[in-house]
Amino acid sequence: MSKTLIFGHKNPDTDTICSAIAYADLKTQLGAHVEAVRLGEMNGETTFALNYFQVEAPRPIDKVASHTNEVILVDHNEQQQSADDISDVVVTEVIDHHRIANFETAGPIYCRIEPVGCTATIIKKIYEENQLTIPKEIAGLMLSAIISDSLLFKSPTCTEQDVQAARELATIAGVDADSYGLDMLKAGADVSTKSVQQLLTLDAKIFTMGDFKTEIAQVNTVDPNDVLSRQMELEDEINKLITAKHLDLFVFVITDILENDSVALVLGKQTAAFEQAFEEKLTNHTARLQGVVSRKKQVVPPLTNVLSQM
Amino acid sequence: MSKTLIFGHKNPDTDTICSAIAYADLKTQLGAHVEAVRLGEMNGETTFALNYFQVEAPRPIDKVASHTNEVILVDHNEQQQSADDISDVVVTEVIDHHRIANFETAGPIYCRIEPVGCTATIIKKIYEENQLTIPKEIAGLMLSAIISDSLLFKSPTCTEQDVQAARELATIAGVDADSYGLDMLKAGADVSTKSVQQLLTLDAKIFTMGDFKTEIAQVNTVDPNDVLSRQMELEDEINKLITAKHLDLFVFVITDILENDSVALVLGKQTAAFEQAFEEKLTNHTARLQGVVSRKKQVVPPLTNVLSQM
């Protein structure tokens, strides 16, 4: 029998990689024949976490059906975020913390989706429900996942359950959550090595809001000025994207992980909608968004509100 | 704020009703403002269980959006099995043991689906995870749900987890699972009061198998002869259904809950496919199916196999 593969979403983040590794450990402890794999390149933050806790990176794979007949999804459930040939294999389990959509199974499966800030928080519960021990290095990775998804507990997506889980995992891992977490976030926030194109595309999503098409890209940094020093270049590239994709609005959210707010660089025909949504005038195409760190919870809703009423 | 309504599927069975009541108790213990309701009439088996443990029946409702904005689904997730206006309200939780299909949420929710034999088995775990006490009468209803979905642990859908949960629930409820369970199943298996039309429609599902349309109805009884004594009448009615619905095959599964097997009454153009699927010749349109009690696990798969290769 071939191994059941465990993986998270494409463009993997720290939660996707670390939750796949942790759940593979959990299932192995329960006697299952599984392997954690990944769909795509790892980012600098995740690489830092794996190096710190000396855990090997999961094997990268492209398609799954040539490797196995059964897979377990972590940190996602929507088909378009998963392996391209996901419909050719059987999903036997899902552990996730996102909305449920574009997902269907032939028979009953183990599906554990909870409205918490991180998949690793759910996996910690499953360890406990099965009275299993979390190995020290796995605890470190699970802690890294929670810190990453919650921006060190500052994101509005972070719940009391995530904070409590992180506290216990830090103890098992033998690290100080705050100082380790900041080091890890900084490793992922090194913008100096990234091209303007990379900054604008590594974490970008397009949204339809009313009759308008808005793209919102986001990057983490320890100092937004490290990014804004390339504002001219960025604007050139953004204007090309607006033309090529027929966008009405492009919002580039440069998040300051030390101050827990963001600077937005905003271009396109509908910049007035941005100003109305955030009650903030743009100066030289930029505005500081006090306390804003979550695209999902703090940027998309107010913009959708304004644009869908125009 | 209006109450969150908790309910199971249309044509409610014992698991749907009892799991709604149990989960409402659990959520109330956790401080939530909830009410168990039902979509449709209760069957004789469920009524027996509620009377035995002296629990009031949930209030029947038709549509949900006029009552509340938030609902919790138990024992189902597919939209067409739920309230007609389910898309007008927000589903905040799902506790279920069926396949996932035709289900989508706007945001992350608490979704707990496990491949066990009964929803009540999952709810028992959630009581324990929250360190809550299961009241005696609620334990009785949860036991009833497991006995019903597993036909007293004889169905191939029944797992070791269901058996273990039922054992513990019987102790809390203070009843003997086997003798209580048989009484409950018998109460639901009283066919004398049902019309031929009711026998053929109360639990009937249509399946597309290859190029063919098959309807499979099922009824529980303590003696299949109580049903087959009306074979002439039944055949007349089945032939009417075949004509009206353009069916290629109609299989009426009369399940003997004491012997744990079934007699099938089979009509339509594709009766040969039935004979091939079960390696059993029909005599006077009937065949005994040794050990067959589950439509989902034992009737649909072999028929689908044969018909989809024709």
Ligand SMILES: [Mn+2]
């Ligand atoms: Mn995540």
Ligand SMILES: [Mn+2]
């Ligand atoms: Mn059920």
